[in-house]
Amino acid sequence: xxxxxxxxxATTPVDPQVFNAMIPYYTDIYGNSSSVHFQGQKAxxxxxxxxxxxxxxxxxxxxxxxxxxxxxxxxxxxxxxFMTHExxxxxxxxxxxxxxxxxxxxxxxxxxxxxxxxxxxxxxxYGTIEPDALRAALRPDTALVSIMHANNEIGTIEDIKTLAxxxxxxxxxxxxxxxxxxxxxxxxxxxxxxxxxxxxxxxLYGPKGIGILFVKKGVRISSYLHGxxxxxxxxxxxxxxxxxxxxxxxxxxxxxxxxxxxxxxxDLSSHLTSGILNGISNSRLTGHPEDRxxxxxxxxxxxxxxESILLMLxxxxxxxxxxxxxxxxxxxxxxxxxxxxxxxxxxxxSLRLTMGKDNTREDVDYVLExxxxxxxxxxxxxxxxx
Amino acid sequence: MYSQKVMDHFxxxxxxxxxxxxxxxxEVGNPTCGDIMHIEIxxxxxxxxxxxxxxxxxxxxxxxxxxxxxxxxGKTLEEAERIxxxxxxxxxxxxxxxxxxxxxxxxxxxxxxIKNYRESQGSSATVTKGCCQQETGSCCTMPQE
Numbered sequence: 001x002x003x004x005x006x007x008x009x010a011t012t013p014v015d016p017q018v019f020n021a022m023i024p025y026y027t028d029i030y031g032n033s034s035s036v037h038f039q040g041q042k043a044x045x046x047x048x049x050x051x052x053x054x055x056x057x058x059x060x061x062x063x064x065x066x067x068x069x070x071x072x073x074x075x076x077x078x079x080x081x082f083m084t085h086e087x088x089x090x091x092x093x094x095x096x097x098x099x100x101x102x103x104x105x106x107x108x109x110x111x112x113x114x115x116x117x118x119x120x121x122x123x124x125x126y127g128t129i130e131p132d133a134l135r136a137a138l139r140p141d142t143a144l145v146s147i148m149h150a151n152n153e154i155g156t157i158e159d160i161k162t163l164a165x166x167x168x169x170x171x172x173x174x175x176x177x178x179x180x181x182x183x184x185x186x187x188x189x190x191x192x193x194x195x196x197x198x199x200x201x202x203x204l205y206g207p208k209g210i211g212i213l214f215v216k217k218g219v220r221i222s223s224y225l226h227g228x229x230x231x232x233x234x235x236x237x238x239x240x241x242x243x244x245x246x247x248x249x250x251x252x253x254x255x256x257x258x259x260x261x262x263x264x265x266x267d268l269s270s271h272l273t274s275g276i277l278n279g280i281s282n283s284r285l286t287g288h289p290e291d292r293x294x295x296x297x298x299x300x301x302x303x304x305x306x307e308s309i310l311l312m313l314x315x316x317x318x319x320x321x322x323x324x325x326x327x328x329x330x331x332x333x334x335x336x337x338x339x340x341x342x343x344x345x346x347x348x349x350s351l352r353l354t355m356g357k358d359n360t361r362e363d364v365d366y367v368l369e370x371x372x373x374x375x376x377x378x379x380x381x382x383x384x385x386x
Numbered sequence: 387m388y389s390q391k392v393m394d395h396f397x398x399x400x401x402x403x404x405x406x407x408x409x410x411x412x413e414v415g416n417p418t419c420g421d422i423m424h425i426e427i428x429x430x431x432x433x434x435x436x437x438x439x440x441x442x443x444x445x446x447x448x449x450x451x452x453x454x455x456x457x458x459x460g461k462t463l464e465e466a467e468r469i470x471x472x473x474x475x476x477x478x479x480x481x482x483x484x485x486x487x488x489x490x491x492x493x494x495x496x497x498x499x500i501k502n503y504r505e506s507q508g509s510s511a512t513v514t515k516g517c518c519q520q521e522t523g524s525c526c527t528m529p530q531e
Contacts, residue, residue, distance in 0.1 A: 305420055307444035308396070315397060324420060324444070333420065345417030381402050381448065383424035383440040384417065 002317045004363045008203075008295060008356035009152050009180060010321055014246065015205035021249040022207065025242035033239045034230060043241045050248025054212055057251040058178075058197065059188035066213045066231045067244050071179040071200030072103040074213035075146075077224035077235075078175045078196040079107045082144055083116060085220050090171065091141020097121045097129050097158075098339040099151050103198075104177050105335070108146065121147075126288040127156035127340050134166050142172040149178040149187065149197075153323050153336040153352060154287030155296030157181070164193040173219060179203055179211075183254035184293060185262065195219045201243065205357075206250030210243030261357045265295035268355050268364050272297050275368040280375050282385070286340060286350065295355035300342060303385035304349045304378040306333075312374040318367055321352040345384070388445060389479035395449035400456050403438045409506065412498025414491045421447045423495035425455070429503050434458050434466055439495070446481050446489035450474050454492040463500055469493050 005013075025046060031039030033047045051062040068074045083094060096108045098120050105120075112118040119137045121129055129147055138145075145167040150157045164174040175196035181187050182197075183204025189197055197214040201207055215221055215234070227236030277283055282302035301309070306324025313320055323334025324347070332338065333347035353367065379385065388396070408426035415421040421443035428436040437459050439451040454474050458466040471493045475481045481490060 303442065305443050305447070308448060311393075311396065311445050344420070348417070348420040381399060381440060382442040383413065383422055384442050 002366065004318045004359070004366055006353040006355055006359065006363070006367065007319045007321050009155075009293070009352065009354035011202045011208065012205045012356055014202075014207055015250060015253060017253060018206055018246045018249045022242040022246040025245050029241075033241050034228070046245050047239055047241050050244040053248035054199075054251045057187070057255050058182060058199070058214060059190050060214050061217065063232075064189075064214055064217055066215060066234050067239055067247075068211045068213055068235055069209055069237075069240070070211040071101075071177065071198050071203075072211075073224070074198035074200075074211045075101070075103040075175075075177055076107050078198060078213055078215075078221060079104065079144065079146055080111065081221045081224055082173065082175070082196065082219070083111055085222065086143040086173070087116065090143040091139070093117045093119070093139050093142040095119045095121060095134065095137050095142055095145045095147075095167075095172070097123060097147050099123050099127055099154075099156075099336045100146070100148050101152060101177055101179065104146050104148065117141075123339050125341050126291075127151055127154045127286075127336065128288060128291070129158055129163060131159070131162050131166055134163055138167065138170045138172060140170065142167075142170060144173050144175060146175040146177070149176045149181040149192075150185075150293050151287065151336060152180050153334055153350075154298045154340065155180075155292035155354075156288040157185070157291045157293065159291075160192045160194065164195075168193065180293060183251065184258070184295070186258060189214055189216065196221070201247035201250060204250045204254045207243050207246040210240055210247045212247070257357065262294045264357065265355055265359075268359055268361065269295060269297050271361065272353060272355075272364045272367065273299075275364070276371065279368060279372045283375075286337065286342070293354075295359070296352070297355070298350065298352045300337070300346050301349040301351065301375050302346060303382045304375055306348060306350050308378050309349075309351050309371075309374060312378070313367075313370065316366075316370045318370060321354070323350045323352065324348045387482060388449075389481075391453075391478045392445060392449040392481065395452040395478065396445040399439075399448055399452040401438050401452065401459070402440065404440065405436050405438050408438075410499040410501075410503030412495045412500070412502055414494045414498060415443070415447075417442065420444070421489050421491060423447065423451050423491050425451070425492070425495040425499045427496075427499045427503060429463065429500075432462050432464075434461055434463065437496075439492075441492075444485070444489050446485040447491070449478055450481075450490050450492035451495070453478050454496050458496060463503075466496060467500060469496065 031043040033043040055062045173195040182199035195216045201210040225236045286298045306322030337347035405426045410427040413424045424440045437455045441451040471490045
């Protein structure tokens with residue numbers, strides 16, 4: 001069966017060059033990067049090279065990068081340990097947005113339950129955070145603002161540079177979850193002006209189980225996991241050297257590929273978006289029309305439900321995602337789709353197609369051939385919109 | 387995730403549509419919850435001569451609707467009334483636990499249609515709407531990434 005993978009915002013395949021770079025660190029150079037012997041030192045050098053590669057991708061110094069087990073851990077560590085220190089100096093107030101990934105949103109809600117104060121900023125219908133909304137929410141005791149660089153569901157890219165500058169005016173630090181942007185679009189921590197940034201290896205053709213937290217020099221965080229003195233005493237646990245090497249290689253490749261891949265993905269996205277919107281009635285693009293991730297196409301269809309669309313697409317080998325219904329204990333669709341103002345019934349009919357470097361025009365044409373009849377058939381089956 | 391029977395009924399749903407001479411109509415669920423099941427029956431001499439459905443919802447919602455129509459076609463009203471959401475799910479070789487509450491309402495829709503028939507006693511039918519009986523559950527399709 002034909003297989004068309006359009007779920008790159010969920011995860012990406014490991015690039016063969018990345019995988020080959022990792023292999024020796026499982027078998028030959030297996031030392032603990034903290035060990036004194038030559039095996040350990042070889043692993044240590046590889047780890048430091050990987051740190052340089054990742055730092056180069058985001059315009060940071062290698063000393064500002066901590067390897068973690070993924071984006072979620074980096075988000076948790078950034079927010080929780082920063083607030084643990086900072087509430088004594090600056091205050092207990094945190095600001096985040098309504099469309100954050102749960103790794104940030106649930107972490108902030110966790111802190112709110114522990115006695116911290118939380119403001120969740122609304123977004124406009126494109127999923128953009130308005131600078132004025134942030135200005136109005138900032139208080140003298142606001143210690144941290146955490147706003148994602150780009151949204152995983154609707155692809156909207158936030159104006160982090162402006163939002164970080166506004167936060168700094170009142171002395172609040174700024175964290176961004178850049179899991180969806182690092183390796184996909186140019187990300188430079190100095191240009192963005194952020195103090196903390198999280199990223200994940202498996203979104204840029206690197207391995208799963210490895211992430212980074214960028215901590216600007218002078219910004220105080222602490223270890224989230226307690227144990228050994230790895231990662232300059234900021235992340236306990238034997239370092240995942242093969243994972244870090246993979247992330248490093250993936251970062252190096254991404255840096256070379258971004259201009260070319262962006263042009264390719266923009267072309268595919270525009271073809272796919274116009275094909276869907278012109279070919280299927282009562283369909284709409286979600287997220288910002290221009291300021292969005294180059295390979296991300298998110299749409300909603302009236303009168304049909306997302307999981308049904310996904311399973312029908314899957315039967316043709318097309319792999320995608322939907323925000324049709326929400327996480328455990330709730331019957332609500334995605335919090336992101338509700339935050340941009342979609343009614344529940346529309347949000348249930350969402351489809352997210354996220355393309356990657358290996359997708360082709362042929363893949364897009366295949367989706368455009370299969371999707372319209374699927375929607376048509378599901379609508380014939382639906383009691384709505386008759 | 388789903389049994390082969392669920393996938394079969396989802397990919398090839400039986401008895402989709404509406405009935406011109408329907409004398410019992412039932413609808414449960416609501417669009418906010420993401421599931422609506424609409425069932426129409428044509429009853430003759432206490433037997434369900436014909437039954438058709440239209441459903442807005444996930445694969446479990448569509449498959450249970452399809453299955454319930456197959457289970458009761460040709461059956462007496464009394465037999466049809468004995469069918470429950472649970473027996474529909476069992477006939478499909480089970481549903482994922484999370485779908486048992488939120489998308490397993492087909493028998494409720496059928497019972498609403500029968501109730502509607504009995505109330506109208508064969509005269510022109512009007513839709514009887516059941517309330518959204520969903521309590522807990524989730525139908526998560528966005529991967530946790």
